Structure formats: C-alpha cells, structure tokens
Amino acid sequence: MSILLPSDPLNSRLYSDWVRRFDSGMIESAEELVGTLVVQFRRTQKPGAFVDQIGWRARDLPEAHRPWFWDMIGHWLSASVGDRYLGKRFRTAAMTVYGLARTAEREHSLPVHVDYHRENTLLFARAGALPVKEVTVHQHWLGTVGSAADAHHEFVRLLVALAHGGAALGADLHRRVRASAKAAGLGVDEDARVLRDVLAACTSAKVPNGLLDGAAKVFAQTPVADAALLLDLFPATATDGAALLRMLDAAGAIAGMADGTLTPARGLAGWISRFFHMYCYVKVAYGGITMQQMPPELFAMIERIGPRLRESSERIAMSSGRYNSAYIDADLADALVSVGVGIDGPRHGEMHVWGAASQRDLVALAADPVLGPKLEATMYADDKTTRSVIARLPGNPGIERLVQARISALIDRVAAGGLVDAELALIELDKLLDLPTAQALDGIDEALAALDGVGPLLNTLRAGIPDEFCWPALENTIADLGEVQGATSTWPLLTIYNADRALVIDPHGPVADTTFTLPPHTTSHVVFYAGGDFLVGYTRGKGRPEKAFWTSAPADIFTPAETSGMTPCRGCYGGGLGYQFTAPGGRHDGAGILRPGDRRGIGECRLQLSDGARVWSYAAFRTGLDYWAEVDPATGERAESGSLPDFFAGHPIPDGKELARYVQSHARLPESIPDSPLGSTAGVVGYRITQDRHGPTGYLLEGIDGRRATYAGGQRTDDPWGVIRMPEGGADLLLTYGAWTDPVLIRAYDGERAVWEVRTLGDSHTNITAGPELPPMFPPPAFWHFLTPRDAEGSRVLRDLDTAHVKDLLSTGALPPGIRDTTLATGVRTQAARASRLLHHRERISQRVAIIRSGEPG
Secondary structure (H helix, E strand, O other): OOOOOOOOHHHOOHHHHHHHHHOHHHHHHHHHHHHHHHHHHHHOOOHHHHHHHOHHHHHOOOHHHHHHHHHHHHHHHHOOOOOOOOHHHHHHHHHHHHHHHHHHHHHOOOOOOHHHHHHHHHHHHHOOOOOHHHHHHHHHHHOOOOOHHHHHHHHHHHHHHHHHHOOOOOOOHHHHHHHHHHHOOOOHHHHHHHHHHHHHHOOOOOOOHHHHHHHHHHHOOOOOOOHHHHHHOOOOOOOOOHHHHHHHHHOOHHHHHHHOOOOOOOHHHHHHHHHHHHHOEEEOOOOOEEEOOOOHHHHHHHHHHHHHHHHHOOOEEOOOOOOOOOOEEHHHHHHHHHOOOOEEOOOOOOEEOOHHHOOOOOHHHHHOOOHHHHHHHHHHOOOOOOOOHHHHOOOOHHHHHHHHHHHHHHHHHHHHOOHHHHHHHHHHHHHHOOHHHHHHOOOHHHHHHOOOOHHHHHHHHHHOOHHHEEOHHHHHHHHHHOOOOEEEEEEOEEEEEOOOEEEEEOOOOEEEEEEOOOOOOOOEEEEEEEOOEEEEEEEOOOOOOOEEEEOOOOOOOEOOOEOOOOOOOOOOOOOHHHOOEEEOOEEEOOOOEEOOOOOOEOOOOOOEEEOOOOEEEEOOOOOHHHHEEEEOOOOOOEOOOOOOOHHHHOOOOOOOEEEOOOOOEEEEOOOOOOOOOOOOEOOEEEEEEEEEOOOOEEEEEEEOOOOEEEEEEOOOOOEEEEEEEOOOOOOEEEEEEOOOOOOOEEEEEEOOEEEEEEEEOOOOOOOOOOOOOOOOEEOOHHHHHHOEEOOHHHHHHHHOOOHHHHHHHHHHOOOOOOOOOHHHHHHHHHHHHHHHHHHHHHHHHHHHHHHHHHOOOO
16 A cells, blocks of 8 residues: 655645554544644744654654654654755754654664655655765665666665755765666766766755766766756855866866857856856855955866857856855956956955966956056055065056056145145155166156145145134133143033143133042043033043042042943044033933933943034934934933934935934034034034945035035045135135044045144144144034134235245245234144155155166165
8 A cells, every 4th residue: 555745745644644544543643643743843943842842752652653753743844944044953853853763664673665765765855854874775775675777766866856955965976876877787878967967956055076076077988968957056165166167167068158059047147157156255164254266267268168258248247245245356357358258346346366376467457447447456455565566467568557547646646736635645656666666667757856845835825724723712721731631522611631630611711620630550531521520530451431530529439330432532433523512410421411420421322413402312233313313301311213403304315325424513503603614504503424325435515504525435534524614715625533543633625635634632642732743733523613713814825825935935934924923824834844844755755766767776
C-alpha cells in the first residue's frame, strides 16, 4: 500500500494519515495529538525549543509510529524555512527531526517504504533541510533497493534537489558523480550533464571552489550542451569568483558570449555588473567586510567579449555590492574603458585604486574624460603615501595631463584667491611638486615666479577683514580678565572664565562677576551662568566634568546627574554655536532648566532656537522634525511632537535637500540692538540651512533678511552657519565653524575663496594672547550679532585699495592713508605679514623646483 506525501507540507497530517491506514485503533488519539501540536507549532518562535518540548510525546508513542510522527513535524518545519527572520532556525530544526525519524527506523529495524522514503528525502532536500551525513547514507541505500542505473538516476534527482534547497555541496561532488555514473555504465558525458544540471540548479552560497574546479576538468573533456544554463550561477561564497570563471570557460560559456551564440538572461553588461556586485567585497574574520580585487580571469574575459559589450551600448553598474557597499574598481574600470564600455558608479562616487597590487596600467582610465579626473583625485587624496600621483603612475599621459590641470588650478588659487585659500593651495602645491612631477611639467618655473602674494592680500583687504568689527564690552572684559580659558552662553549673556574667575557680559557691558578656587590637580573646568549664580564643573582626568559646585556654596561639591552638555562653546557640536538661552531664574539646556542650587547638571540638547517667547531644542537620534521640539517655558522639558519656528516653514525645502542638523539658528535680538551684521528682520535673526539629503554637501544658507549663500561642503569640512556683511560696501562673506581643526577656527569665504580666519573664545587649546601667526580671537557665533563696525573711514579705505597700495604695503609695511584705528591697523599688518609668509613659502618651492629641473644635485 503506497503512502503519499502531502501536497502542502505546512498542513501535513502524515502521522494521523498513517495511523488511519496502518493502526486505526489509535486514530482518535493520533488526531487529538496532531491537533494539539498544530496549535503549538503555529505559535512558536523557537522551533528548536518546540522540537525539544515534544520529544516526550514521541517517546510515548509505539516504536512503529515514531518515524511518521517526526516526518510530519519535519514537513511543517521545512515548509517554514523561507521565513525572513526565523528561516535558519526552522531549517536547523527540520534537519534535527529528519535525523530523529531515520534514527527511529534504524534503532528499531522498522520497514522502510521505498517510494515514500525517496520522495520524502527529496522534500527535505528541496527545503535545504537534509543533514549532510544523510546524503551519503541515502546514496548507499539507493544502491540496495534498485539497479545501478536506477540508483544513479535517483542520486542525480537528490543532487538537483539539494542544489535547489541551497544545501552545502561537497568539493568532491564531481568524484561522487563519476563513481555513480561509472557504476551505471555511463561515460564522462553523463558527468558533464549531471554537473551542469546541479550547478544550474544551485541557489546556495555553498558552492565550493573545489567543486567548480572539478567541474571545469570534466567540462574540458567533453562538450557541454546548453552551457547557457550555467550563466545564472553566482556562488555567494568567500571567493573572488575566479573558479566560477574557469568553470564557465571550460564549459564554453565565455566563448559563446564572445561569438554571440550565448547571451546571459541579464545581458552581457548585466552579467559583468552582477559579477562585480557579488565579489567586490569579501567577509573577513571576526566580522566586517573588505574590498576585494577582481581576478585576472575576469580581465581576460572582458578582452574576449569586449567587442560585443561595446556593440550592446550597455553600461556596467558598479553601484551596488551584496553587502550594501560599492565602489568603482579602478582596475576593472580601466579594462572596461579600454574596450569602450561605459560605467555607472555608486552615488557617492568612491573609486578604489589598488596601488602596487594593481593588475592594470590605468592608461585607458586616466584618459577617460569622466573617470580620469576621479582617478587622479582619488590617488591625490590617498594619505597612505607621500609619493605623488605621477610618481605612482609614471609614463601615463592622461595622469600627467590631469596633474597639470590640478597644479594650474592651485596656481590660480594662489594668484587670485583669498589669503587663507592661497595658503592652503600653496601647501598642496608644495606636496605635489616632487621630483617626478616637477620634471614632467614644462613652464612650472615661470608660473610659480608670478605668485607674489599681492592678489590674495588685495582680495582679502577689499572683501573685508575681521578687525573691522568690534564688541567693546567683550574687549574690555578680556582686558580685565587677562588669560581666557573658555566661554559659555546663556544668550544674550556671555560667560568668560579663566582658572579662578568668571565674568558675564551682555551686549553693552558687565552683568556679573565671581571668583572660585578649583581643587588641586584639576585638569579642565567649565563655568555656566544661571539665575544669578555660577555653576563650575571640573575633572581631574579627561573628558567631561566629574564634579561640580555653585560659587554661592563652593564647599557643597556634588556629582552632576547630566554632564553631556557641560562643555564650553567649541565647534558646532560642542556648545551649539552659543545659542543656549536664558530662562526665568535660570538657563535652558534643551531638556530642562538649570537654576541655582540644582544638581541636575546639563543635558545633551544644547542646540536651541528661540523667538523671544518660546524655545526649541534639538535631540539627536530622532527623525525629521522630531529632531527639533518646543520646550515647556516653566520646566524646559521637550514636547512629544516636533516643531520649528515659523521661519523654517516659510517656503518648501528644495527637492533632494534636508535641514542640516547642527547649524540652524533663530533668536530675538535684545531691544537695545537694532540690527546685526548677519542680518535681521523685525528684531529677529536666524538662518535656515539645508544640505544634500545623503551627506554634508550642497549647502544652501537662507538668512531671515533674505540673504543667501551656497557652500560645497564635503566629508570632514567645516560647517556653514551664517553670512556676514562687511562694513562700507564690503563683501557678504559666508562663515564656517571648524569641527576638524585644532584650534577651532571660524573661516570667512568670498564665494569659494577662504579669505580670513579667526579663533573663538571657546577654543580651550589656545591662549587669548595674539601672535604674529595666530588669528585674532572672536566670540562664539551667536554673539557675532553684537559686533559693530570699528572704523567706517578705515573700512572705506580698504574697499578702495588698488594693486599699487598693496605692493607698497608688502614691500615697505606702509599702511594706506586713512587707517587710523590702532586695532584695524594691526589687523591690516597681520594680513600683510601673512601674505609675506606666503611669498617666502612660494620662493622656497621655486628654489627646489629650479634645482630639480636644472638636473643639479640638491
């Protein structure tokens, strides 16, 4: 009597069906048991535990019942292996119960129904739930229940089922196929057919290189029919795909793709794209992935199929990898460009150059109008070597052309940029002009000799310099305090402190003053003003304050509950530009209000906005508008739902943009301050700053008074925060705040040219004392609204400067007539000294280049 497998394994009732036919006296209890287990199974999230829990039920059954009981459970489990989250657990449990069923048969010498057993084993194999050791057992069993030909036929069916199920295929499978076929009296043609069918059926990550190389040896001995079936195979093993290519080559598939008799389902370009997707990264020990070179076999294949690739006009995609990362592989790109094939890279456009391990000369890639500049830029940005791009790719005409273009652009920046931009460009030139590069560039001597520092100094002075602004209250306070070690904000109040004293000023003058004594061995400290008292936090180690006290009760030292916000104004991420607002009787920290005597410390929501009546704060690790939320005016606690001041919703955010997280600003000026050099409307100041949705690039700054500016940005670049209008017709300069410089600098840009830079009071790494190479010290960005023009007549003189004035300033040190304010005069001389240092630096470079090009020993 035959036993049929269930058509729907998930609803298998194999056990009760078997009992009904072979032990009908127990059908009632069998059906009750199955009903109970169905309910349990449908609720389980832990299939392994489920199998353990029902083991006692199997032990209570008669011996002859147990294999059918376990096979039914195995059917349920194998039908669930596709579960997105628990599939692996169901597969493992299915393997376990298959083993339990077969163990019950063997231990009790139970009869095996041949047809049922063959088909049941295939069911588990197709689910990937057949234990590895059972494959050999089953193959041996097949040989005992039929002829060698029948055994071979059924073994091949099993192998194909295993391949469909994603089971691990042994590296010696080709040998086992040969043994089976030989026993059936079949030749190597049969081996090739079987291996083709098995490999074509593979959905597994577990096709070992040994099997692919073994199959290649078989395919090399006999023609392979329908080799196109193999073109969908991309084993997801920790391999570079070389063995796959060798197998396809032996099978004639690559020759077919080259001569047009075979075309992959995804097309030639799609096939190459898929190969790169699968093998551009490889997993490494202890977690993580690393980039992986393409194998030499792929480059040989591209040369063979190149004409057909070019004729297809299809592009190769290097835009994704199986581990969600991708890059443009310079070697592969070079091979493709050399045969006239286009490439689409990932959104971020990253290219990887293999350096000394490269398998290509990259000549074709360097000549490509799009990818060539990317290659040069990638190699130029490589900080793992001090060798220039020309030194690393000698004899590459495209690279020489691109390097010359880069050097020309840098020379233009030194000639016509702002002073800071010229300095940065000259530093790059200095690094670029090594021996091979200087030798390769005709005319470099003359181009360098023309760089006299006049252009950058003239551009900077005409645009406007920071010394044209002043804040008398701040300058007087610094003179009174002496050394400054840091600053914090309770806007519009600024707290400035040193090792034993803190002063608070408003836009016009002093508000409060205190002294304090730090415990011995204190390494750093910070001081905050709140509700008429001063909170001093300090540490004897590194990092944030560990202890604190109020200056009204210095002996009462405590451990603050929150310290993440107990930082001075330093960078966009440390102090939030200085926009932390005063509250009735205290100070907002974005999640609460700090009042005298509190031990709560200061939380992390230190980025704030205000319209004069309400306050909003920023919290990290939120989404969308929920980054910003209004706070309760009495408690300072954040609202549950996100919101922003009306200014930010005045018009839609442009497509592809989002609000930059750390640099938004909005505040109401004190009534005594009529306007701001950063712009204001009806007594309110602020900037809405957007950036590209996928990274810190493409910034757009929109001031509340209508002024606008753009900033390219990029990884590890400064953050833009405002646009300052220089006095007496000076330029509108975009301002950035450094997050990656030490000391922390605020830089001003005239267009794309950085013209000047200043330090901030929050820079705890640098003393306030100015020096010939130190930029001047300015308040945190939120307090630039209180800057006023220092000397209108002197500013007008700077706006009207010409080349002759600047040359005279550089050569004799004579100030242009009309500059009388001593601080402004010092600022002009400081900029001139900077231009002079620029000139001396250029002269040293010129001397080195001249020696290199003369051929004389250095």
